[in-house]
Amino acid sequence: MLGRVxxxxxxxxFVERFGENxxxxxxxGSLLGSCRTHGEFRLAKVVASKLVEMGLVNKNAGYHALLSNIYAD
Structure with missing residues (x-):
């Protein structure tokens, strides 16, 4: 909800305070989408690198497309 506004x-x-949880x-992914919507491209790179580090990006092609659109912007 914070990202949407x-x-x-x-x-x-807030998400970082959860640690591994x-x-x-x-x-x-929601945080990455909010970064794109609100033009937070530097933070988007940080979030995307965390997704890659977690190895979860390979499980969902939608996040690859979102990241590609962020770089295109």
């Missing part, structure tokens, strides 16, 4: 960095901090594909 433009408070993307606050949403990122915050490492869910949908949570990080």
């Amino acid at each position: 433009g408070r993307v960095s606050e949403a990122y901090d 915050g490492n869910y594909l949908k949570v990080r």
Whole structure:
């Protein structure tokens, strides 16, 4: 919800406070989408690298497309 209203960095901090419990594909993917929507491209790179590090990006091609669109912007 924080990401939807433009408070993307606050949403990122919130997810990071969960530690390993915050490492869910949908949570990080939603954060990545919010980064694109609100133009937070630097933070999007951080979130995308975390998804890659978790090895979850390969399980969902949609996040590859989203990341590609972020780089295209």
